[in-house]
Structures are given as C-alpha cells and as structure tokens.
Amino acid sequence: MSATNSDDKNVMNNVQLDNETFTQFADLIYEKAGIYLSSQKQALVSSRLGKRMRKLGLNDYRAYYKHIRDDETDTELVHLLDAISTNVTQFYREPRHFDLFRDLLNRWEKEGQRRFRFWSAGCSSGEEPYTIAITARKTLQSVQDTKILATDISSTILEQARRGEYEPKRIEQVPDSVLRAFFRKYTKGGNTVYQITEDISSMITFARLNLATPPFPMQGPLDVVFCRNVMIYFDNEVRRRLLNEIYRLLKPGGYLMVGHSESLSGILSEFKVVEPAVYRKD
Numbered sequence: 001m002s003a004t005n006s007d008d009k010n011v012m013n014n015v016q017l018d019n020e021t022f023t024q025f026a027d028l029i030y031e032k033a034g035i036y037l038s039s040q041k042q043a044l045v046s047s048r049l050g051k052r053m054r055k056l057g058l059n060d061y062r063a064y065y066k067h068i069r070d071d072e073t074d075t076e077l078v079h080l081l082d083a084i085s086t087n088v089t090q091f092y093r094e095p096r097h098f099d100l101f102r103d104l105l106n107r108w109e110k111e112g113q114r115r116f117r118f119w120s121a122g123c124s125s126g127e128e129p130y131t132i133a134i135t136a137r138k139t140l141q142s143v144q145d146t147k148i149l150a151t152d153i154s155s156t157i158l159e160q161a162r163r164g165e166y167e168p169k170r171i172e173q174v175p176d177s178v179l180r181a182f183f184r185k186y187t188k189g190g191n192t193v194y195q196i197t198e199d200i201s202s203m204i205t206f207a208r209l210n211l212a213t214p215p216f217p218m219q220g221p222l223d224v225v226f227c228r229n230v231m232i233y234f235d236n237e238v239r240r241r242l243l244n245e246i247y248r249l250l251k252p253g254g255y256l257m258v259g260h261s262e263s264l265s266g267i268l269s270e271f272k273v274v275e276p277a278v279y280r281k282d
C-alpha cells in the first residue's frame with residue numbers, strides 16, 4: 001500500500017508506529033485471529049490503524065494499543081481485526097470450483113443423497129456463500145434439506161453479507177439469467193442496488209467464527225468446505241490446526257476447496273489432492 005496524505009500527516013505529527021508497538025499489535029492480532037504479520041507489513045498496519053485511530057480521536061499508537069487492551073467487551077478488538085483483514089471477494093471467484101461443485105452435486109443427488117451441508121469459511125461480504133447457494137439451487141432438484149453455513153471473524157462484514165445488497169460493479173461476474181432469477185433490482189438513495197432474493201438467502205446462516213481457534217461448535221458431516229483466500233494470513237501451525245478440524249467435520253468423500261494461490265503442500269497430511277486447490281477426504 002502506498003503512503004497516503006494521511007500517513008504523511010502522521011509523520012508530521014511525529015506519531016509513527018515504532019517497532020516495539022508494532023510487535024505488540026502483531027502479537028495481539030496473532031493471538032486473537034491467527035493472522036501472522038511480518039515486519040514487512042509494518043507500513044500497512046500503520047496506515048490501516050491510523051485510519052481507525054483518527055475515527056477515535058487518538059494520535060498515538062501506544063495509546064490505541066492500551067485502549068484495545070483495556071476494553072473488556074472486545075468491541076475495539078473487532079474494529080482492529082476489521083482494519084487489518086482484507087475482505088476482497090467476488091461472485092463466482094475462481095469459477096473452476098463452482099463447475100466442480102455442480103458436478104459433485106449432480107453425482108451425489110443421482111446416488112440418492114438428499115441432505116446437503118456446505119460451509120463457506122471466511123465468507124467476507126457474502127459473494128461466496130451466495131454463489132454456493134445459487135449453484136445448489138440451480139443444480140439440485142430439491143434444496144429442501146440444503147444448508148450453508150457462512151462464517152467470518154469480522155462482525156461488520158457479516159452485517160453487510162446478511163443484507164445481501166450489491167452495487168452494479170460488484171455483480172459484473174453474475175450471468176444475466178442468474179441476476180434475473182435470484183436478485184431483486186431497486187433504487188436506494190438514488191443508486192441502483194441488486195439484492196439477493198429470500199429464496200437464496202434463506203438457505204444460508206451467517207455467524208461469527210474465528211478460524212484460528214478450533215474446535216468449532218458445529219455438527220458435521222459436511223459435504224463441501226470452501227476455505228478460500230483466508231489461510232494466506234495464517235502461519236503453518238494455525239493452518240494445520242484448521243485443516244485438521246475441517247478434515248474432522250467433512251464426510252468421507254467430502255471436498256475442500258482452497259484459494260488457487262494458497263500452497264498447502266507439506267501440511268495436508270490426510271487430504272488427497274484432487275487437482276490444484278481441490279482436496280478430498282477419503
């Protein structure tokens with residue numbers, strides 16, 4: 001991230017993020033969310049926290065750290081994690097996964113399966129779980145017993161996901177037929193908004209969950225887990241714990257989809273590699 005005018009202002013005010021305070025923030029973020037921040041991320045952290053601090057009227061990183069530590073409700077910790085994590089996502093991201101997902105659903109339904117459970121782990125603003133739900137809705141004869149759990153650590157992004165409202169540039173990858181069938185178009189405050197229909201949103205339960213702290217409370221067995229572009233933030237120890245938990249929750253023959261840029265070689269002991277970024281529990 002390049003320095004912004006507001007970063008320059010920080011320097012002028014002599015309120016930089018020193019190495020020691022950066023380490024305190026990095027340790028706290030690792031402890032609470034499993035997100036590993038190397039010293040190369042110091043400028044990025046400084047800039048992102050600076051924005052949050054200005055909202056709070058603070059201009060000293062140490063004071064901000066103390067403010068978070070003193071907050072017994074963890075409200076500010078949630079804002080800190082929101083400021084640090086990247087929520088970039090889109091409908092039909094990494095489309096190969098959804099082609100494969102459709103083929104799996106066809107096969108399983110042909111074999112007589114009627115109950116389906118999917119998990120979008122690190123669901124961000126909802127595009128991933130809504131794409132899962134739309135694909136299931138279009139593929140399966142009946143979605144009566146199809147449920148999708150969508151989780152994220154960020155309460156703010158989950159609120160957005162639950163609303164299921166998207167501006168036109170965020171639905172560019174959505175085919176017209178899908179837009180017509182599963183979105184409602186309307187005008188809000190003079191802007192065009194596309195909202196997911198109840199038919200689709202009712203298949204999804206959104207919940208806050210920290211992927212760095214298994215075991216998780218949900219019941220398996222799950223058919224497919226999408227855990228994409230989240231593990232990039234974790235170190236191998238946190239990744240291994242998470243993958244073991246996903247393995248436990250999947251049914252035998254269940255699938256795990258990870259982001260195409262995530263290399264999990266060396267830590268995926270029990271999963272079988274199906275193709276790049278696709279794994280199966282045998």
Ligand SMILES: C[S@@+](CC[C@H](N)C(=O)[O-])C[C@H]1O[C@@H](n2cnc3c(N)ncnc32)[C@H](O)[C@@H]1O
Pocket residue numbers: 033034035085086087088089090093121122123124125128151152153154157209210211212227228229230233259
């Ligand atoms: C880049 S988005 C990926 C969204 C989606 N899975 C995709 O591939 O398009 C990463 C998401 O992971 C979430 N995240 C980061 N650390 C997390 C943690 N420890 N537990 C749960 N979610 C986390 C972030 O809040 C963010 O919404």
